[in-house]
Amino acid sequence: MNKREFLQIITSMGLTTAFWQDLAAFDTNQEYQTLSRLSNDEEKFWKHIRSLYELKPDYINLENGWYNIIPKPILKAYFEEIHKLNLEGTYYMRTRLFDDNIEVRKQLAQLIGCSYEELIITRNTTESIDTVIAGIDWKPGDEVIFNTQEYPAMIDMFKVQARRYGIVNKIISIPNDPKSDEEIVSLYEKAITPKTRVILVSHIINITGHILPVRKICDMARNRGIFTIVDGAHAVAHFDFKISDLNCDAYASSLHKWLSVPLGAGMLYLRKDRIKEIWCLFGETAYPDEDIRKLNHIGTHPAHTVLTIPASIEFYQKIGAKRKENRLRYVQEYWTSKVRGVPNIFLNTPSQSHRACGIANVGIQHIKPANLAKILLEKYKIWTVAIDHPEVQGVRITPNIFTTTDELDKLVAALIELSKK
Numbered sequence: 001m002n003k004r005e006f007l008q009i010i011t012s013m014g015l016t017t018a019f020w021q022d023l024a025a026f027d028t029n030q031e032y033q034t035l036s037r038l039s040n041d042e043e044k045f046w047k048h049i050r051s052l053y054e055l056k057p058d059y060i061n062l063e064n065g066w067y068n069i070i071p072k073p074i075l076k077a078y079f080e081e082i083h084k085l086n087l088e089g090t091y092y093m094r095t096r097l098f099d100d101n102i103e104v105r106k107q108l109a110q111l112i113g114c115s116y117e118e119l120i121i122t123r124n125t126t127e128s129i130d131t132v133i134a135g136i137d138w139k140p141g142d143e144v145i146f147n148t149q150e151y152p153a154m155i156d157m158f159k160v161q162a163r164r165y166g167i168v169n170k171i172i173s174i175p176n177d178p179k180s181d182e183e184i185v186s187l188y189e190k191a192i193t194p195k196t197r198v199i200l201v202s203h204i205i206n207i208t209g210h211i212l213p214v215r216k217i218c219d220m221a222r223n224r225g226i227f228t229i230v231d232g233a234h235a236v237a238h239f240d241f242k243i244s245d246l247n248c249d250a251y252a253s254s255l256h257k258w259l260s261v262p263l264g265a266g267m268l269y270l271r272k273d274r275i276k277e278i279w280c281l282f283g284e285t286a287y288p289d290e291d292i293r294k295l296n297h298i299g300t301h302p303a304h305t306v307l308t309i310p311a312s313i314e315f316y317q318k319i320g321a322k323r324k325e326n327r328l329r330y331v332q333e334y335w336t337s338k339v340r341g342v343p344n345i346f347l348n349t350p351s352q353s354h355r356a357c358g359i360a361n362v363g364i365q366h367i368k369p370a371n372l373a374k375i376l377l378e379k380y381k382i383w384t385v386a387i388d389h390p391e392v393q394g395v396r397i398t399p400n401i402f403t404t405t406d407e408l409d410k411l412v413a414a415l416i417e418l419s420k421k
């Protein structure tokens with residue numbers, strides 16, 4: 001859709017505020033050309049990226065974990081998809097939905113390194129992982145291993161299976177700053193018994209930013225015939241990897257996080273030879289047991305969100321996967337390196353560079369997490385989230401690609417000032 005058409009639409013809808021005018025004038029191709037021109041100048045490149053976001057001036061947003069703010073190229077594509085679906089009505093659903101879904105799955109599969117026949121688009125990680133857990137043919141006494149820092153929704157789902165089928169949940173504790181991969185892998189290995197059926201492990205722990213040695217855990221589990229589920233809610237488009245590198249059986253992610261798809265998009269990968277083992281949660285008989293689409297009968301859903309996935313992939317690729325990973329790790333290390341070792345400040349995120357990326361967690365002695373988050377917002381205008389977990393007490397700091405070092409300097413100054421009180 002060109003600028004004139006977009007303007008006509010928003011005017012006909014009475015949408016004449018500055019926001020709509022700005023979005024109508026926004027020229028995605030031109031912005032991408034500028035980005036490509038600035039590619040060799042790191043500082044100007046990221047400054048331009050920031051200009052592609054509309055950000056509230058009221059606070060510094062260091063809580064980009066739950067979901068990502070959408071940059072203008074994706075926001076514009078999203079509104080165009082909403083308009084298209086609304087204009088065409090059920091004609092779209094009956095003539096295009098099916099083929100478009102395959103096309104989007106193909107693009108996503110290529111991005112994350114799997115076959116599109118091993119991938120479905122869901123609404124989020126919770127739906128993806130719960131679909132797998134609910135689909136396993138559990139027997140009483142089957143054992144599952146996961147760590148205490150897994151996402152609470154997944155822990156709850158296993159607790160429900162324990163009540164319903166008598167499975168046994170073995171919950172291990174992992175260190176926040178391990179010295180080696182083997183230290184982590186051996187914790188899972190030691191918990192295995194002949195009854196172990198499943199290991200659930202996060203690719204990146206959401207409360208600390210700890211990247212776990214998932215490949216080594218999956219290799220170890222595969223040698224013992226154990227089914228592995230990787231919770232990659234925060235991993236896709238955060239750091240560079242391919243699912244084919246991980247050797248897992250199931251992989252789930254939320255695309256509204258780091259891929260910046262509008263809210264309500266997730267994915268589920270299932271290794272081809274394991275699909276037939278998983279029962280569908282929502283009844284579906286149109287596909288054979290080996291076809292992953294049997295797990296995707298979710299009913300009418302916001303298809304315009306799914307249709308915006310290609311625009312999100314394009315935005316991500318214009319930046320470059322490795323470049324984005326490097327930038328996120330750089331901004332995290334920019335501030336953590338300035339407070340690590342400062343008296344009364346402690347970090348709950350691994351110190352070795354490759355064990356973390358954009359997310360980190362910091363605490364201050366004698367200040368409870370909720371209070372720290374409140375002070376940061378009210379006194380310093382810095383938006384974060386408090387984490388109060390038996391093994392992790394602090395605030396989670398999640399910058400984004402639009403975060404500037406000036407903003408991080410303000411965080412560092414605030415933490416140091418508070419640590420002295």
Ligand SMILES: Cc1ncc(COP(=O)(O)O)c(C=O)c1O
Binds near residue numbers: 126153205233234
């Ligand atoms: C590790 C992890 N798993 C799962 C989820 C759930 O994601 P969603 O709410 O998109 O299903 C989150 C959300 O932050 C998460 O951090």
